[in-house]
Amino acid sequence: MSGSFALLGLHDQNLKAVRGRIREFLAADREEFGWRPAVDSWLSRWDPDFSVRLGEAGLLGLTIPENYGGRGCEHLHRYIVTEELLAQGAPVAAHWVADRQVAPTLLRFGSEEQKARILPQIADGRFYSAIGMSEHGAGSDLAAVKTKATRTEGGWILNGTKVWTSGAHHAHMVVVLARTAPVDPEARHKGFSQFMVSTDAAGVDISPIQLMSGEHHFNEVVLTNVLVPDSEVLGEIGNGWHQVTAELSYERSGPERFLSTIPLLLAVIEWLSTGDVPLSRSITAAVGDLGAQVIALRQLSTAVARALEAGNSPANQAALVKDLGTKFEQDSVDLVSRLLDDVEAETGRAPTPEIAELLRDARLHQALFTLRGGTNEVLRGVVARGLGLR
Structure with missing residues (x-):
C-alpha cells in the first residue's frame, strides 16, 4: 500500500532515505506484530509498545536535538515519517501529542530542566501527553477559557474544567492553559499561562467522553485545587496566548x-x-x-x-x-x-x-x-x- 504513496514523495536524497527507512520499519513491524491499518489512527490507535519500537528504531523525536535524546533532524524529515505512518494507518496515538506539540513547545519555551527531563522520554516513545485547552463554552474561542491559576507559596493552585482532552486517561501529563491575571475586556488574550499538570496529582479527575460507537478517546478533566509547583510552569507567566498560538501551528498544519x-x-x-x-x-x-x-x-x-x-x-x-x-x-x-x-x-x-x-x-x-x-x-x-x- 505504501508504494501508492510514492506520488507524494520528495526528491531530496536524504528525505528519500528517511522514507525508505520508515517503510522498511513499518513493513517488518506489521508483519511481526500484526496490527492492521486504521482510519484516523493518530487518535484511535493507542499502542505504547509500537511507540517504543518506533523510538528504538530512531524514527521518533526526529526534531529533538541529540543532546536531549533526539535525532537532530529537520521538520521535513519528521514530515516524511509522519505521512508514512498515516498512510499505513499505524497505531501512533500514544506518542502523537507529545511528539507533535509538546516537544517543539518545550524546545522553544521550556526550562533547561524540563527539556532534560521530558524530551528524552518523548524520543524514546515512553512519554504520553494531552493538551488541556478547550472548555465548556470555550471550545474554539480559547480567549474565553475560565480555568484559573492562583499564586501560592512555591507554585500555583489550578481550578477549572477541560473537555475533549484526547488521551488524557492514558497520559502522564496534561498541558493546561489557565488564566493567571484578571480579564481585560480590551485585551481578552492577555493574562494566560501554561502549566504541566501530572495526571496523578491530587485534585485531578478524568472522566471519559465516549463516542456513540462506544470508543473512548476524549475526556473531561476536572481540576480541583490542584497544586502545580513552579518547576511545572511552561514558559513565562502571562505568555500563554503567544505560546498556544505557536503550538497550534504544529497541531493544525x-x-x-x-x-x-x-x-x-x-x-x-x-x-x-x-x-x-x-x-x-x-x-x-x-x-x-x-x-x-x-x-x-x-x-x-x-x-x-x-x-x-x-x-x-x-x-x-x-x-x-x-x-x-x-x-x-x-x-x-x-x-x-x-x-x-x-x-x-x-x-x-x-x-x-x-x-x-x-x-x-x-x-x-x-x-x-x-x-x-x-x-x-x-x-x-x-x-x-x-x-x-x-
Missing part, C-alpha cells in the same frame, strides 16, 4: 489534517487496480480528483513545515491547512462511498471486508474531522484577520 482517511483511499485504489473489468471514465476521474486534492493539500502543508523549520510561526497558513484539509477528509468519506456504489453497479464487485471496515470507521469519525483543533468556521475568521479582511 500537519499531514494528519488531510491524511486521516488515506488508508481507506489507498486500499480502494489498490483494490480497483486488481479488477479485470475496465472501469468507466467517471470512476477513474473520481479517483484522479481525490489524488489531485491530496497533492494540493500536501503542498500547502509542506509549505508550513518549511516555515516552521525556518523558525516562523505561520498561524494563518496552518489554519488554512486545517480548514481545507479536514473538509477534504469529510468529503472523501462520502466520495469513496459513492465510488464503491458505482463500481458495484458497473462491475458487480463488492468491496472487501477490510475496505468495508475502514469505511465504517471513517464514517464514525467523519464528524470529528472539522471540529478538533478549532472548528473550521472559527479558523476561517483567523485566516480572514490574517488577510486584513476583519
Whole structure:
C-alpha cells in the first residue's frame, strides 16, 4: 500500500532515505506484530509498545536535538515519517501529542530542566501527553477559557474544567492553559499561562467522553485545587496566548489534517487496480480528483513545515491547512462511498471486508474531522484577520 504513496514523495536524497527507512520499519513491524491499518489512527490507535519500537528504531523525536535524546533532524524529515505512518494507518496515538506539540513547545519555551527531563522520554516513545485547552463554552474561542491559576507559596493552585482532552486517561501529563491575571475586556488574550499538570496529582479527575460507537478517546478533566509547583510552569507567566498560538501551528498544519482517511483511499485504489473489468471514465476521474486534492493539500502543508523549520510561526497558513484539509477528509468519506456504489453497479464487485471496515470507521469519525483543533468556521475568521479582511 505504501508504494501508492510514492506520488507524494520528495526528491531530496536524504528525505528519500528517511522514507525508505520508515517503510522498511513499518513493513517488518506489521508483519511481526500484526496490527492492521486504521482510519484516523493518530487518535484511535493507542499502542505504547509500537511507540517504543518506533523510538528504538530512531524514527521518533526526529526534531529533538541529540543532546536531549533526539535525532537532530529537520521538520521535513519528521514530515516524511509522519505521512508514512498515516498512510499505513499505524497505531501512533500514544506518542502523537507529545511528539507533535509538546516537544517543539518545550524546545522553544521550556526550562533547561524540563527539556532534560521530558524530551528524552518523548524520543524514546515512553512519554504520553494531552493538551488541556478547550472548555465548556470555550471550545474554539480559547480567549474565553475560565480555568484559573492562583499564586501560592512555591507554585500555583489550578481550578477549572477541560473537555475533549484526547488521551488524557492514558497520559502522564496534561498541558493546561489557565488564566493567571484578571480579564481585560480590551485585551481578552492577555493574562494566560501554561502549566504541566501530572495526571496523578491530587485534585485531578478524568472522566471519559465516549463516542456513540462506544470508543473512548476524549475526556473531561476536572481540576480541583490542584497544586502545580513552579518547576511545572511552561514558559513565562502571562505568555500563554503567544505560546498556544505557536503550538497550534504544529497541531493544525500537519499531514494528519488531510491524511486521516488515506488508508481507506489507498486500499480502494489498490483494490480497483486488481479488477479485470475496465472501469468507466467517471470512476477513474473520481479517483484522479481525490489524488489531485491530496497533492494540493500536501503542498500547502509542506509549505508550513518549511516555515516552521525556518523558525516562523505561520498561524494563518496552518489554519488554512486545517480548514481545507479536514473538509477534504469529510468529503472523501462520502466520495469513496459513492465510488464503491458505482463500481458495484458497473462491475458487480463488492468491496472487501477490510475496505468495508475502514469505511465504517471513517464514517464514525467523519464528524470529528472539522471540529478538533478549532472548528473550521472559527479558523476561517483567523485566516480572514490574517488577510486584513476583519
